[in-house]
Amino acid sequence: MIASIQGKVAATGRDHVIITTGGIGYRVFVPFPTLERVDSTGETFLHTTLIVREDSLTLFGFATTDEREVFDILLSVNGVGPKLALAILSTLSLDSLRNAVVGERAEILTRVPGIGKKTAQKILIELKDKLKFGLDTAPVSAFDDINSDVLDALVALGYSIVEAQTAIQSLPADAPQNVEDRVRMALGYFA
Numbered sequence: 204m205i206a207s208i209q210g211k212v213a214a215t216g217r218d219h220v221i222i223t224t225g226g227i228g229y230r231v232f233v234p235f236p237t238l239e240r241v242d243s244t245g246e247t248f249l250h251t252t253l254i255v256r257e258d259s260l261t262l263f264g265f266a267t268t269d270e271r272e273v274f275d276i277l278l279s280v281n282g283v284g285p286k287l288a289l290a291i292l293s294t295l296s297l298d299s300l301r302n303a304v305v306g307e308r309a310e311i312l313t314r315v316p317g318i319g320k321k322t323a324q325k326i327l328i329e330l331k332d333k334l335k336f337g338l339d340t341a342p343v344s345a346f347d348d349i350n351s352d353v354l355d356a357l358v359a360l361g362y363s364i365v366e367a368q369t370a371i372q373s374l375p376a377d378a379p380q381n382v383e384d385r386v387r388m389a390l391g392y393f394a
Contacts (some may be wrong), residue, residue, distance in 0.1 A: 205262060212241055218289070220264070222247065231264035232285075232290035234274075236365055240266050254285050269297060273334070281330045282322060291315050295365045298372070303308065304330045310351070314364055352382045357389060364383040368391075 208231060210224030219232045220241050232243070241247050249264030250271040263285060267270040270292060277288035291300065294315040303311035304327055310326035350371050357367035358380060370392040371385075378388055 205251050205253045207250050208249065208262070209246065210262065211246050212243050215241065215243050218293075220247070220249075222249070229262055230290070231262045232289060233264045234270065234289055235363065236293070236296070237264065237266040237270065249371065261285065265292075273300065274295060275293070276333050277326075279333060280326055283326065287315075287317055290317055296365055296368050296372075299368050300330075303327065304334055305321075307331075349380060349382060349385060353385045353389060355380065356386045360390075 208222055208224060208229060210222040210229075213394065214218055214221045214230055218235075218238070219230050220238065221230050223227045223229075229249065233249070237249070239339045241249075249266065250268050251265070252263045252275060254261045254263065263274060265274060274285075274288050274292060277283050277291060278285065283291075285296055291312070295303070295311065299311060302308065307327055309320060309323035309327055312318050312326055313320055318326070353371055354364070354367050357370060358364055362370070367389070370389040373390055374385060374394045378385055
C-alpha cells in the first residue's frame with residue numbers, strides 16, 4: 204500500500220498530477236481542490252490511496268488525511284467507484300458533503316456529475332452510519348434555500364461548485380437574506 208508520495212511536480216492535467224520521485228514519474232489522480240493547491244513548479248506531498256484492479260494500479264492523492272478518509276469511506280458505498288468518489292470530492296467541499304449528510308439534503312449530491320436522485324439518497328443513507336462526526340454535528344454552514352439559489356447563480360456565471368461554496372461560506376453572518384445581495388457579496392469574494 205502506498206500511503207503517501209512526495210516529489211517534484213513534473214506536470215499537471217485536468218484531474219491528475221505527475222510526481223517524480225526516485226527517477227520514476229507517478230500519475231496521481233486528485234480532486235479539484237487538491238489540484239488547485241499543488242505547486243506546479245515545486246515539490247509536493249500527497250496522502251494517497253492505491254486502487255488495485257485486475258488490469259490496473261491507480262493512485263489517488265489528497266492534500267489532507269480527511270479527504271483521503273472520506274474518499275475511502277465513499278468507496279465503501281455500493282455503486283460508488285473511485286472516479287465517482289473523486290468527482291464528489293472535486294465538486295463538493297468536505298463541509299458541503301457533511302452538511303448534505305447531516306441535513307439529509309440529496310439535492311446537494313445531485314449537483315455532482317453522474318449522481319442522480321436515487322444514487323444521492325443511497326449515498327446519504329450509507330454515509331450517515333459511516334462518516335464519523337464529532338460533538339459538533341450541526342452543519343458548519345447550513346445550505347438553506349437562499350444559499351442554494353446563490354450557489355446556482357454563481358455556477359451559472361461560470362464558477363465551479365467548490366469556488367461558489369467557498370464564496371458563500373465567506374459571507375458574513377449578518378449578510379442580507381435576499382439572493383441578489385448575497386450573489387453580489389459573493390462576487391466580491393472573487394475580486
